[in-house]
Amino acid sequence: MGWTRKVLRVDLTKGTCKSEPLNMQWAQEYLGQRGLATKYFVEEVDPKVDPLAPANKLIMATGPLTGTMASTGGRYSVITKGALTGAIACSNSGGYFGAEMKFAGWDMVIFEGKSPKPVYLSIQDDNAELRDAAHLWGKTVWQTEEIIKKTHQDTQIRVASIGRAGENGVMYACVVNDLHRAAGRSGVGTVMGSKNLKAVAIRGTKGAGGIRDGKAFMQATVAAKKVLADNAVTGQGLPTYGTQVLMNVINEMGALPTRNHRDVQFEDARKISGEAMHEKRPTDGKAQLVTNAACFGCTIACGRISKMDEGHFSVVNKPEYWGASGGLEYEAAWALGAANGVGDLEALQYANLICNEDGYDPITFGATVGAAMELYDLGILTKEQIGMEAPFGSAQALVKLSEMTAKGEGFGKELGLGSARLCAKYGKPELSMGVKKQEFPAYDSRGIQGMGLAYATSNRGACHLRGYTVASEVLGIPVKTDPLVTEGKADLVKAFQDATSVFDSAGVCVFTTFAWTMADLQPQLDAACEGGWSMEKLTLLGERVWNMERLFNNAAGFTAKDDDLPPRLKTEPAKTGPAKGKVNGIDVMRPEYYKARGWDDKGVPTKETLSRLGL
Amino acid sequence: MQKSLYIDANKCTGCLQCEMACSYENYGVFNISKSRIKVFNFEHAGRRVPYTCTQCAEAWCLHACPVDAIKLDALTGAKVVNDATCVGCKVCTIACPFGTVNYVAETGKVQKCDLCGGDPACASACPTGAITYVDANWTGLDKMQQWAGKTDTQPRANG
Numbered sequence: 001m002g003w004t005r006k007v008l009r010v011d012l013t014k015g016t017c018k019s020e021p022l023n024m025q026w027a028q029e030y031l032g033q034r035g036l037a038t039k040y041f042v043e044e045v046d047p048k049v050d051p052l053a054p055a056n057k058l059i060m061a062t063g064p065l066t067g068t069m070a071s072t073g074g075r076y077s078v079i080t081k082g083a084l085t086g087a088i089a090c091s092n093s094g095g096y097f098g099a100e101m102k103f104a105g106w107d108m109v110i111f112e113g114k115s116p117k118p119v120y121l122s123i124q125d126d127n128a129e130l131r132d133a134a135h136l137w138g139k140t141v142w143q144t145e146e147i148i149k150k151t152h153q154d155t156q157i158r159v160a161s162i163g164r165a166g167e168n169g170v171m172y173a174c175v176v177n178d179l180h181r182a183a184g185r186s187g188v189g190t191v192m193g194s195k196n197l198k199a200v201a202i203r204g205t206k207g208a209g210g211i212r213d214g215k216a217f218m219q220a221t222v223a224a225k226k227v228l229a230d231n232a233v234t235g236q237g238l239p240t241y242g243t244q245v246l247m248n249v250i251n252e253m254g255a256l257p258t259r260n261h262r263d264v265q266f267e268d269a270r271k272i273s274g275e276a277m278h279e280k281r282p283t284d285g286k287a288q289l290v291t292n293a294a295c296f297g298c299t300i301a302c303g304r305i306s307k308m309d310e311g312h313f314s315v316v317n318k319p320e321y322w323g324a325s326g327g328l329e330y331e332a333a334w335a336l337g338a339a340n341g342v343g344d345l346e347a348l349q350y351a352n353l354i355c356n357e358d359g360y361d362p363i364t365f366g367a368t369v370g371a372a373m374e375l376y377d378l379g380i381l382t383k384e385q386i387g388m389e390a391p392f393g394s395a396q397a398l399v400k401l402s403e404m405t406a407k408g409e410g411f412g413k414e415l416g417l418g419s420a421r422l423c424a425k426y427g428k429p430e431l432s433m434g435v436k437k438q439e440f441p442a443y444d445s446r447g448i449q450g451m452g453l454a455y456a457t458s459n460r461g462a463c464h465l466r467g468y469t470v471a472s473e474v475l476g477i478p479v480k481t482d483p484l485v486t487e488g489k490a491d492l493v494k495a496f497q498d499a500t501s502v503f504d505s506a507g508v509c510v511f512t513t514f515a516w517t518m519a520d521l522q523p524q525l526d527a528a529c530e531g532g533w534s535m536e537k538l539t540l541l542g543e544r545v546w547n548m549e550r551l552f553n554n555a556a557g558f559t560a561k562d563d564d565l566p567p568r569l570k571t572e573p574a575k576t577g578p579a580k581g582k583v584n585g586i587d588v589m590r591p592e593y594y595k596a597r598g599w600d601d602k603g604v605p606t607k608e609t610l611s612r613l614g615l
Numbered sequence: 616m617q618k619s620l621y622i623d624a625n626k627c628t629g630c631l632q633c634e635m636a637c638s639y640e641n642y643g644v645f646n647i648s649k650s651r652i653k654v655f656n657f658e659h660a661g662r663r664v665p666y667t668c669t670q671c672a673e674a675w676c677l678h679a680c681p682v683d684a685i686k687l688d689a690l691t692g693a694k695v696v697n698d699a700t701c702v703g704c705k706v707c708t709i710a711c712p713f714g715t716v717n718y719v720a721e722t723g724k725v726q727k728c729d730l731c732g733g734d735p736a737c738a739s740a741c742p743t744g745a746i747t748y749v750d751a752n753w754t755g756l757d758k759m760q761q762w763a764g765k766t767d768t769q770p771r772a773n774g
Binding site (some may be wrong): 024043067068069096099103108156179204205206207208209214218225239290291292293294295296297298299301303305307323324325 | 636
C-alpha cells in the first residue's frame with residue numbers, strides 16, 4: 001500500500017487530535033507528500049486567507065516511499081500558505097523526522113486553528129496529544145529538542161520545531177528537524193509560530209509496512225541505488241563536496257550572483273567553496289569539514305558536518321559552537337557569502353549555525369543582508385539605523401546581524417521582514433532580488449537563462465527546487481542545453497517542474513534526479529503502492545500537481561505580472577564572464593511557457609488543460 | 616571459513632539502511648525500532664557509529680540463559696535465540712556487557728543479531744562499506760593494509 005492510510009487532524013483552537021482515514025481516491029490522483037497534502041490544503045483553505053490567521057492550515061506530510069528502503073526515502077514536506085510570499089508553500093526536509101512520522105503510523109498531520117497558548121504535539125504511535133510548551137517558548141531549536149527528549153526520557157524521539165525566529169515573526173522562519181535539517185523556505189515556520197505550535201515530537205515503533213510487492217520493491221530499490229552509486233554526481237561529487245561542489249563551477253560560468261546581483265562573479269568564490277571546506281586552515285591546521293552525512297535512507301550522503309575554527313572572532317569564548325554540526329550547503333554558502341560579498345568561510349559557517357539554531361532560512365536571510373548592504377552603500381540606510389558599519393564584504397556585520405535577527409533586536413527586526421518588504425519600506429522595491437517576495441537562490445539568470453523562467457514561474461516564489469534547469473544548462477543532465485539562450489527553455493522548465501512535482505510527492509529527495517529519471521522512480525512506486533503506477537500516470541500527476549498549485553495562487557490574487565524578474569536582471573547586463581553583456585530574456589520565454597503549459601496569455605490554465613488533467 | 620561482521624565507523628553516514636534491512640529481514644517491515652543493529656549519532660563529535668552483537672566466543676548471554684534458549688550456530692558462530700524456548704526472563708540482557716541483547720515487549724522474547732544465517736542483511740544494505748562480513752580471523756586485515764600503506768617512509772634506491 002505504501003500509505004499508512006491514516007491522517008492525524010489537530011485542532012489547535014480546541015486542543016483536539018483526531019484520526020481520520022486517508023482519502024484514497026485523492027491518493028491515486030496526487031500520490032503523497034507535496035501533491036496529496038496540497039490537494040487537502042486547497043480543498044480546505046480559502047486562497048485569500050491571511051497566512052498568519054488561524055484560518056490558514058499547516059500540513060506535515062510524508063510520501064509513500066518515506067520510511068522505506070528506497071534510497072533517500074526519508075522526506076517530508078510542510079504545506080501551507082507561505083508567510084513570506086502569500087503563495088502556496090511547500091518546503092521539503094530530510095533528516096529522520098519524516099520517517100518517524102511514517103513509523104508512528106501517519107501519512108500526514110493537519111494543523112488547523114490557533115492554540116490559545118504555546119503547545120507542542122507529542123505523537124507516540126497511535127497516541128497523539130498536545131502538551132504545554134510554556135517552558136519551550138523562547139528556546140532555540142537545539143534547546144527544544146534536548147528538553148523534549150529529557151522530558152519524555154527517550155533519546156529516540158525525533159523533533160521538528162521552530163526557533164525564536166518562528167516565535168518572533170521573522171517572515172522566513174523554518175521548521176527545523178533533527179537539529180540541522182529544515183523545511184526552509186517561504187516562512188512555513190512563521191505560520192507554525194503564528195499558531196503557537198512550538199514543536200512536533202514523534203516516536204514511532206510500528207514501521208513502514210504493507211509494501212504491495214515486497215520482492216519487486218527490494219529489486220527495484222537495489223537497482224535504483226546502483227544507479228546513484230555509479231553516477232559521477234550522486235556517487236562521487238555530492239558525497240565528497242556536497243552541493244558546494246557547485247561554487248567554483250557556477251562562478252566560472254559567470255552565474256554566481258554577487259553583492260545583491262550587482263556582479264555575476266565573486267572574487268572570493270574559491271575561499272567559500274566545497275574545496276575550501278576540505279583544506280586545512282592555517283590558523284588551527286584543521287579542515288572545516290569533518291565528514292559527510294546522510295539523511296534517513298539516503299545512499300548519496302551529501303550532508304556536511306563541520307567544525308568551526310575555535311579562534312575565529314565569531315566563536316571565541318563560545319564553546320557551545322565548537323562541536324561538530326551541520327555545515328554549509330551551496331545555497332547557504334552563496335547567500336551568506338557571495339550575495340553580500342563576504343569571503344570569510346568561518347563567518348559563513350557561524351551564520352549558518354545560527355540559522356539552524358534559531359530556525360530561519362539562510363537563503364532569504366543572506367539575500368536580505370545583501371539588499372541591506374546595497375541600501376547602506378547607496379546611503380539610504382545609515383550606520384545609526386543598522387547599528388554598525390555594513391559595507392559589502394563585512395563579515396563582522398554578517399555575524400552580528402545573524403545574532404540579532406531571530407531575536408528581533410534593533411535592525412534585526414527589519415531584516416526579519418525579508419528583502420521585498422525591507423526594500424519597499426525604504427523606497428527601493430526594485431532592489432529586492434526575488435520573485436513573489438521570495439529571494440533568488442544561487443544562480444544568476446543572466447548566465448543561466450532557463451533559471452530566470454523557472455524562478456519567475458515557480459509556484460512558491462523564486463526557488464531552485466521547483467525546476468532545476470541548472471542540471472541541463474550546466475551539468476548536461478539529462479541533455480546539455482546552452483545556458484545563454486532562451487530557445488527551448490519553456491519546454492525545459494515545464495519538464496523539470498512537472499518531474500520534480502512527482503519526486504516531491506513520492507517521499508524521495510530531488511537530488512536523486514541528478515542520476516534518476518522517472519523511469520528509475522516508477523518501478524519503486526509501482527512495487528510499493530497499489531493502483532498501477534505507470535510512467536503515463538506519474539507524468540500526468542506531475543503536471544496536475546503543478547496546475548493545482550497555480551490555480552491556488554491565481555485565486556489568491558497572483559497574476560501574470562507576478563511571473564516576472566526584478567528590473568536589474570532584465571536591464572543591467574552581466575559585467576564579466578561568459579554571460580558578459582547578457583540580460584535575462586524572461587519576456588521572451590514567458591509567453592512560450594504559458595503556451596507550453598496550455599495556459600492563456602494571462603497565465604490562467606484553459607478549460608481544455610484543466611479537463612485533460614482532471615482538475 | 617567462519618566470517619564475522621566488521622564495522623568501520625569512519626565510513627558510516629548514518630543513513631540507517633542497515634537498520635531497515637535488519638527489521639525487514641526479521642519482521643518483513645521497515646521498522647528501525649525492531650532492528651538488532653543500531654547506528655548511534657555522536658553529534659558533537661561528528662561521528663556515526665553502527666553497533667551490534669560481536670558474537671563473543673565465551674557468550675555471557677548463552678551461559679546466563681536458564682532455559683538454554685540461546686544456542687551456538689556452529690556454521691556461522693552466531694549465538695542464536697530460539698524463540699520457542701525463550702521465556703522472556705531477560706537475564707541475558709543483564710548478562711551481556713554490551714547491551715546487544717534486548718527484550719521485545721510485543722513478542723515477550725529477547726532478540727539479538729543472528730548473522731541472518733550467514734548472509735547478514737545489514738552488510739548487504741550498507742552503501743559505504745561501513746559494515747562488511749569478512750573472514751572472522753582477519754577482521755583487522757583492512758586496517759592493517761591501510762597502515763601498511765603508510766610505512767613507505769624510506770627513500771628508494773633509485774629515487
